[in-house]
Amino acid sequence: MLPAETPVLLALLFVSITVTAIVALRYALISGLFAYVTGKVRPGIYEGRGKQITREVRWSLLAAAIYGTPAGIVLWGWEHRGWTLLTADWSALPLWYHLLSLLIYLFVQDTCFYWSHRWMHRPKWFRIAHAVHHESRPPTAWTAMSFHPIEALTGAAVVPLLVFLVPIHVAMLGLVLTVATLMGVTNHMGWEMFPRWLVHSPLGNWLITASHHERHHEEYRCNYGLYFRFWDRVCGTDKGLSARIVAEAGHGPQVPAR
Amino acid sequence: MRVGAGALAGIGAGVAASLASAAAPHNGQVVIAVTDIRSTKGVVRACMTMRADIFPKCIKDPAAFRAVVPASATVEIRFAGVKPGQYAIALLHDENGNGKADRAMGVMPTEGYGFSRDAPVKMAPPKFKDAVFALGEGASRVTIKMRYFL
Numbered sequence: 011m012l013p014a015e016t017p018v019l020l021a022l023l024f025v026s027i028t029v030t031a032i033v034a035l036r037y038a039l040i041s042g043l044f045a046y047v048t049g050k051v052r053p054g055i056y057e058g059r060g061k062q063i064t065r066e067v068r069w070s071l072l073a074a075a076i077y078g079t080p081a082g083i084v085l086w087g088w089e090h091r092g093w094t095l096l097t098a099d100w101s102a103l104p105l106w107y108h109l110l111s112l113l114i115y116l117f118v119q120d121t122c123f124y125w126s127h128r129w130m131h132r133p134k135w136f137r138i139a140h141a142v143h144h145e146s147r148p149p150t151a152w153t154a155m156s157f158h159p160i161e162a163l164t165g166a167a168v169v170p171l172l173v174f175l176v177p178i179h180v181a182m183l184g185l186v187l188t189v190a191t192l193m194g195v196t197n198h199m200g201w202e203m204f205p206r207w208l209v210h211s212p213l214g215n216w217l218i219t220a221s222h223h224e225r226h227h228e229e230y231r232c233n234y235g236l237y238f239r240f241w242d243r244v245c246g247t248d249k250g251l252s253a254r255i256v257a258e259a260g261h262g263p264q265v266p267a268r
Numbered sequence: 269m270r271v272g273a274g275a276l277a278g279i280g281a282g283v284a285a286s287l288a289s290a291a292a293p294h295n296g297q298v299v300i301a302v303t304d305i306r307s308t309k310g311v312v313r314a315c316m317t318m319r320a321d322i323f324p325k326c327i328k329d330p331a332a333f334r335a336v337v338p339a340s341a342t343v344e345i346r347f348a349g350v351k352p353g354q355y356a357i358a359l360l361h362d363e364n365g366n367g368k369a370d371r372a373m374g375v376m377p378t379e380g381y382g383f384s385r386d387a388p389v390k391m392a393p394p395k396f397k398d399a400v401f402a403l404g405e406g407a408s409r410v411t412i413k414m415r416y417f418l
Contacts, residue, residue, distance in 0.1 A: 088390055088391075089391055098389055098415075100418055101306075101415075101416060180391075180417075181417070
């Protein structure tokens, strides 16, 4: 990809910029897509929120650099120095492990997020690192990466570290990042896209969707999880779903017609 | 003593010819043993080139050695009349026989690939310098493992 004689520092700068651009583009496309869909299914809910959205985009682009840089460096290290436990060889790992690696990465990411997120809701660290994200009242599809740099650092470190510790095929890693991106955007966009039979079901009782995360943005000191309600339930911080989101989705208790 | 011009020319030509054949190396041959082919679908396409600038897209080298054989558990491909030099080999397990290295979503290879010296594939095909090996006179045997991303 890069010429072999490229000085290492220059190569690292180049890959950091490139992956930052990819992360920024991913943000623009996916948040943009769901913002567009929001305009169709909930017309007007982002009306008059231009200033908020502009703020969210600016913070997100800065966060893209903080996420993109370690990712770019680690990918360079894999390509040129044999770093990490990443593989491009499907047969290097058994089929069942490919699925397991996906779940491990999501669960570890969820665990790191739950605890650092709870920490960032303590008053001092909230002010320093997390108030920026909660300026989005209520959040939009653009809120997904709207982080203060310190918060961005806590999130950006997880996957680049994990690839040194837990083997994973590159395509499965791509799937991890796809889940992270899609759930990150849709959990903030202000309406529930999943159907009632999923959200209000035994499975839904353990998965975080917009209905669950919106409540966190409404009440702050609850519902701290990322993908799973596991830690919220085990630690007693699960306060259920946002009444407003549930009602607007028509997922409320079905009242028989008179 | 008088020697005819033709005789002189004949002797000259003979001397020149024997000088030339003493300098020219004999051409070698290489047998490529391909392992770890995952199915008998389609064909294995092999190409061997000396050109770093077009590797692994050997199609761009008119002088490249090429072969197409049906896929089976193990495959052997022989190139003969090979001038000694520095070569690299690229293999494709073209399972659907469309002549192309198919990719999912434009980036992820769905068909097998292999390179001489098992040159690593991570985010891009290997560079020529990572796959290049020397072929001399006589017979050589190289083993290449077919690899699959998906």
